[in-house]
Amino acid sequence: MASPKKPSSEGNSLSGRVQRYAKVGSAVGGFAARLASQRYLGLKADPAKGAENLRAALGGLKGPLMKVAQILSTIPEALPKEYARELSQLQANAPHMGWPFVKRRMTAELGTNWQGCFATFDREAAAAASLGQVHKAVSLDGEALACKLQYPDMSSVVEADLKQLKLIFSLYRRYDEAIDPSEVYAELSARLREELDYENEARNLSLYRLMLANTDGVSVPTVHDNLSSERLLTMSWEEGRNIADLQGLSLGDRNTIAENMFRAWYIPFYQYGVIHGDPHLGNYSVRDDLSINLMDFGCIRVFRPEFIRGVIDLYRAVESGDRELAVHAYETWGFVGLDDAVIDALSRWASFIYAPLMEDRPRLIEETNGIDYGREVAMGVQMELRRLGGVKPPREFVLMDRAAIGLGSVFLRLGAEVNWHRLFHDTVAAFDPRVLAKRQKKLLKQTGLVHWLGEGA
Secondary structure (H helix, E strand, O other): OOOOOOOOOOOOOHHHHHHHHHHHHHHHHHHHHHHHHHHHOOOOOOHHHHHHHHHHHHHOOOOHHHHHHHHHHOOOOOOOHHHHHHHOOOOOOOOOOOHHHHHHHHHHHHOOOHHHHEEEEOOOOOEEOOOEEEEEEEEOOOOEEEEEEEOOOHHHHHHHHHHHHHHHHHHHHHHOOOEOOHHHHHHHHHHHHHHOOHHHHHHHHHHHHHHOOOOOOEEOOOEOHHHOOOOEEEEEOOOOEOHHHOOOOOHHHHHHHHHHHHHHHHHHHHHHOEEEOOOOHHHEEEOOOOOEEEOOOOOEEEOOHHHHHHHHHHHHHHHHOOHHHHHHHHHHHOOOOOOHHHHHHHHHHHHHHHHHHHOOOOEOOOOOOOOOOOHHHHHHHHHHHHHHOOEOOOOOHHHHHHHHHHHHHHHHHHOOOEOHHHHHHHHHOOOOHHHHHHHHHHHHHHOOOOOHHHHOO
């Protein structure tokens, strides 16, 4: 039995922030100085060179700023294509903590007798990412476990990185006013701070187990509360292969995986108003029976039922050419100050995103742009918005767009030919915002995620 848990002494310390400022500030500061000097001297900035410089500045850093950069690279409206291309090359492969480090961290979370809580505990990490690393273990009753252990002093690192991200956004805003990133920053900041709290992630995981309990083809880990804390999350170990390792599967098998992925993301979204905000390749795996292991629940968002209705309304508007309904959908999402020209620009993007859902036939998710999924369309929209004076995407839009683009990329990688139209219609057939609101409220209270009742739901 683990020793009684005690509150962690880690927090947002001044010394931790100062150390991170020194590391990140020199990188971002150098990038900022180059941009400022170009402006002062009246030199025309080279977007491609500026993007290359930013990647160079961030390339040596690990932690939250790397994670945010990767997220931004997949949101077409957030950055110009030169920056998105460079940032997409960043890899959040943080160096593993060594065994002495791991022992100290585990002692801080479970007490001095922590090793007695496990039959075995692997010294080498099975995986490492921006905020922590995962060790495989075996419980005293023989169950395989995944122990997700947060790196030390991450709260200080997050706060320091968010300040630098704000600087990057302000610099970017000086050179491109097509998109006001203030709400994007607010959303990313809130979700990143949430990711530090593994007790909150455990509640998210419980929410997903309830939402997907009756969905075939999707598995969600079980949390071991007695072996978890604010910075240690112990779950059942779910065996599966990375999607990059599934070369040579038949089209039928690839289609099955794609359909399971669709349900894993969109049944929670359309039936409960919840989305998993990070369809990164490391956040799911494929079992031998082609079902999906869904993992890493640190970044989720809960949406107002009216927002979900707006998503469906926009689909119907694109399908029928109903401009008035499209405007209503954008306003439901939170877009403001829309004139006819801005609406036309936004609708170009909507038509592209919804295109696979319009045809009642098996098809590739994208049949024209290949691996540049959505990028050229999005950049054309961005240029038009810049000419028109810009637009501010609402906060709720950020992770929904992130999931749509991320999943589209996965479906492209699979080369799946699925009837997306029928999948979508089956998922939203019984949609009723009043029913969704009641169902959502019940589950949020049941899992202890009541803070969403005032913010998102």
